[in-house]
Amino acid sequence: MINNIITKGKAMANNNGRRDFMGKALGGFTALGGLGALYAMKRTWDPLPSVKAAGFTTLNMKEYKEGQLVTEKWRGKPIFVLKQTPATIEKLKKEKPDDLKRLIKVGDAHYTVCIGLCTHLGCIPGFRPEEQDFLCACHGGMYDITAQVTKAPPPRGLDIPPFRIDGEKLVLGEEGPEYKKMLEDGITMPV
Amino acid sequence: MKELKILGVVVVFTLILYWGVEPFAHSQMHKHVEGHDFKYPDLPALKVKGNAENGKALVAACVGCHSIKSQGMAAPMDAVTSAQTYGVNPPDLSNMGALLDEKFFAHFLLDPAKVTKSKHFAMPPSAGSEQDAADIVAYFKSIAPKEISPKEAYETACGRCHANRYDHWTQIGEVPKTKSNIKTGVDLDALAFKKKVGIYENKLADYMGKLPPDLSIIIRARSEQFLETFVEDPQSQLPGTAMPRVGLTKEGYEKVKAYLEKTGDPSKPKREELGPWVIGYFVLFAFLAFLWKKSIWKGHH
Amino acid sequence: MAHFDENARPFSHKWLNERLAVDTLKRVLSTEYWIPKNINFLWAMGMVLAATFGLLLISGIFLLMYYQPNTQLAFDSVNYTIMSEVGYGWLWRHIHGVGASVVFLIIYIHMFTGIYYGSYKRGRELIWLSGMLLFVLFSAEAFSGYMLPWGQMSYWAGMVITNLFSMGGLHLNGLVEWIRGDYVPGQAFLNRFFMLHVLLVPLAIIGVIVLHFGTLRIPHVNNQDGEEIDFEEAAELYKAGKIKESKVIPFNPVFLSKDVFVMGVYFVIFFYLVFYHFEFAMDPVNFDPANPLKTPTHIYPEWYFLWSYEVLRPFSTNIGLIAFAFAQVIFFLLPFLDRSPNVAPASRRGLFKYWFWALLIDMIILTFMGKLPPEGIWSTIGLVAALTFFGLWIALPIITSKEKKL
Numbered sequence: 001m002i003n004n005i006i007t008k009g010k011a012m013a014n015n016n017g018r019r020d021f022m023g024k025a026l027g028g029f030t031a032l033g034g035l036g037a038l039y040a041m042k043r044t045w046d047p048l049p050s051v052k053a054a055g056f057t058t059l060n061m062k063e064y065k066e067g068q069l070v071t072e073k074w075r076g077k078p079i080f081v082l083k084q085t086p087a088t089i090e091k092l093k094k095e096k097p098d099d100l101k102r103l104i105k106v107g108d109a110h111y112t113v114c115i116g117l118c119t120h121l122g123c124i125p126g127f128r129p130e131e132q133d134f135l136c137a138c139h140g141g142m143y144d145i146t147a148q149v150t151k152a153p154p155p156r157g158l159d160i161p162p163f164r165i166d167g168e169k170l171v172l173g174e175e176g177p178e179y180k181k182m183l184e185d186g187i188t189m190p191v
Numbered sequence: 192m193k194e195l196k197i198l199g200v201v202v203v204f205t206l207i208l209y210w211g212v213e214p215f216a217h218s219q220m221h222k223h224v225e226g227h228d229f230k231y232p233d234l235p236a237l238k239v240k241g242n243a244e245n246g247k248a249l250v251a252a253c254v255g256c257h258s259i260k261s262q263g264m265a266a267p268m269d270a271v272t273s274a275q276t277y278g279v280n281p282p283d284l285s286n287m288g289a290l291l292d293e294k295f296f297a298h299f300l301l302d303p304a305k306v307t308k309s310k311h312f313a314m315p316p317s318a319g320s321e322q323d324a325a326d327i328v329a330y331f332k333s334i335a336p337k338e339i340s341p342k343e344a345y346e347t348a349c350g351r352c353h354a355n356r357y358d359h360w361t362q363i364g365e366v367p368k369t370k371s372n373i374k375t376g377v378d379l380d381a382l383a384f385k386k387k388v389g390i391y392e393n394k395l396a397d398y399m400g401k402l403p404p405d406l407s408i409i410i411r412a413r414s415e416q417f418l419e420t421f422v423e424d425p426q427s428q429l430p431g432t433a434m435p436r437v438g439l440t441k442e443g444y445e446k447v448k449a450y451l452e453k454t455g456d457p458s459k460p461k462r463e464e465l466g467p468w469v470i471g472y473f474v475l476f477a478f479l480a481f482l483w484k485k486s487i488w489k490g491h492h
Numbered sequence: 493m494a495h496f497d498e499n500a501r502p503f504s505h506k507w508l509n510e511r512l513a514v515d516t517l518k519r520v521l522s523t524e525y526w527i528p529k530n531i532n533f534l535w536a537m538g539m540v541l542a543a544t545f546g547l548l549l550i551s552g553i554f555l556l557m558y559y560q561p562n563t564q565l566a567f568d569s570v571n572y573t574i575m576s577e578v579g580y581g582w583l584w585r586h587i588h589g590v591g592a593s594v595v596f597l598i599i600y601i602h603m604f605t606g607i608y609y610g611s612y613k614r615g616r617e618l619i620w621l622s623g624m625l626l627f628v629l630f631s632a633e634a635f636s637g638y639m640l641p642w643g644q645m646s647y648w649a650g651m652v653i654t655n656l657f658s659m660g661g662l663h664l665n666g667l668v669e670w671i672r673g674d675y676v677p678g679q680a681f682l683n684r685f686f687m688l689h690v691l692l693v694p695l696a697i698i699g700v701i702v703l704h705f706g707t708l709r710i711p712h713v714n715n716q717d718g719e720e721i722d723f724e725e726a727a728e729l730y731k732a733g734k735i736k737e738s739k740v741i742p743f744n745p746v747f748l749s750k751d752v753f754v755m756g757v758y759f760v761i762f763f764y765l766v767f768y769h770f771e772f773a774m775d776p777v778n779f780d781p782a783n784p785l786k787t788p789t790h791i792y793p794e795w796y797f798l799w800s801y802e803v804l805r806p807f808s809t810n811i812g813l814i815a816f817a818f819a820q821v822i823f824f825l826l827p828f829l830d831r832s833p834n835v836a837p838a839s840r841r842g843l844f845k846y847w848f849w850a851l852l853i854d855m856i857i858l859t860f861m862g863k864l865p866p867e868g869i870w871s872t873i874g875l876v877a878a879l880t881f882f883g884l885w886i887a888l889p890i891i892t893s894k895e896k897k898l
Binding site: 491 | 529532533534568571572575576581582583586597601735736741745746749750752753755756757759760763764766767768771772774776777779780789790795798852856859860863864865870
């Protein structure tokens, strides 16, 4: 530190050094201003508040019928909502109890609510009511009735959007305790 | 120093140019109109004191057209039907006591068309005597809220004629949040609301002669002086205009102005906050540049 | 045949020199580009213009991210989205609006500096002509840009200026409609002026700036006395270390260091205007959305067009158009109308001194009258000032041919 100051002092005594020092000081200060400008530019690029505010969708869970897949919209993306039948729940309890953790309980019913975009490359998988599964036409990926992946290439089940249970309603875009638990348990990943 | 002399010449000519093109030219184009600080000197002072109890009884007559939401009295008709009947939707009276000048309010009740300086005014004289008028005003003052927000002031004083799209305000209320049909993208609720606004605006434009402008950005489209004198007395700035004199107090006007600044110039506080930093940066920059220049030029002179 | 050393390390100094002649470029354009020492701060106006143009470009880029060139959406895309929703959108808008106005102040200072010191003669004619071409291009850029917010001034300025092309008595209404793409300024008009403002004119400006710099290189920059300097001799002196005796300085770093200081002072003033004093550049009338059925009570162009506007106004349609055309073109002819060979500051050029100040004051008066309502005494003064303008240019060849050789 002291050596640095001595060196700078010696440089100042010699005019060329002073020139260089002032030049560097000015250059550094200019760069500082440049950083400020870059920050403002980055903020201009940010999504607008009205876009971010539109990022909440409320679903009225009473509207859905058992076994019928309905596609809603959240943040421009398709959302699969499927009210599971009691028969499906029983089947899952016996054969794939882990899948039950993927379901959302609202009132007395269980729902599959997930983003309808294949976790492979983003196509919308098709629901097959007879087979009770999902098949993605792009590369042949398959998911079961709770949208858990059953056949490659998708790396994981369909993602579950952040949600908060509000009585009989589900608010997508907000993180309720049930969603936070799903994240902790590794049931789904943050979107 | 020669260079300072040259700088002086450039600065003087620039300032002369600025003066001629801006303050001078504008003073010639817009004659100065003197305001009266919302004191309404053309109206004589009231000779009686109002009694709120008596006023309450008299106010029963008002509810035939007006709502008083704060007292649980709803309007007899919805906004659009009112407009189709009267030309405009009669305002809710809950906040009138907080916004209107007492003297103005009383004289207004005695002869609405004359006091508002309107060519035609849908509301008939609504008080039989100066005492009655003072009593009614006293009543409205008694139910007036202690604090009124800029937005409420705008909605009460201006909002039935002037929309403010930047704050999602239409003459019949805030634009509701609606959802479109996911299969077709058709948003029937939004369309229904737009239709209602359209019917209202058509009727209003017939009644007023033209549609009162949206005031979203009026704060940047007119000078401070113009807006203040215009709201105090529209005829003083635009003779023959259909806009009625509203009768705001000075405080009432300041509240409305605050709302107009919020919708029309929301970046003002940010500008005033960042300004000193950016200018300060360049002052320091110029200083450092001067030092660098001096060190580079050493020995050249 | 260029020689390439295969042992040179890629991207080293030697390697780059073999491929791009970086050392030569540096010498010719920077460290051995000689500028006379006998200059003042007005010589920095060129750089100030380049910096302002840069600010306009950058602020323009960010405005372009959110602007909607649609007659229904344009006004609110600027006055709502950009001004209140976009992070720092208001800052780019203010920089762009103030910059567009201030750039013309600097252009006029730069132009009049050139006229005063005779920097349009003796080898510098092309610098002057390319500079005037830049003035025309900047005018086109300013006009097309002003259309974009689609306010009342935008619309009516568009209406009035395109009507000029009917050429008065020739009634070329078809041409006017062709320019607009419609009977009145509408969607087609807005879109094509958007194209001009964002792509075509900026490209042309950049090209002509390069030309302007190119035309400057050989004749070199002028000096306060108009002295013809032997740049080779002065350069040798400087390189020998006799920096005090030499009449020149290198562009980089000596001239540049003064430039940067002047720019620093300029930016203090510029940003003061951006943050606190911008109505001269962002006229309230344009904050009323365009209304094809109502002309504003007071209609006027931006301040830098006012002198031109006033030259046209006092006369009947056809004469006005001719006068207007004359005013646009006459400045290009300056190098050829000035018949004197003297390259010297106006103060030493006899009658030309009076000519210079008369022209400057006359143009300021024209500017004032262009803004004032065309009534009463203002009309009269405007007419006299317009006639004086023509008189001055007609007198120029006469008084300069009589000028004593210095």
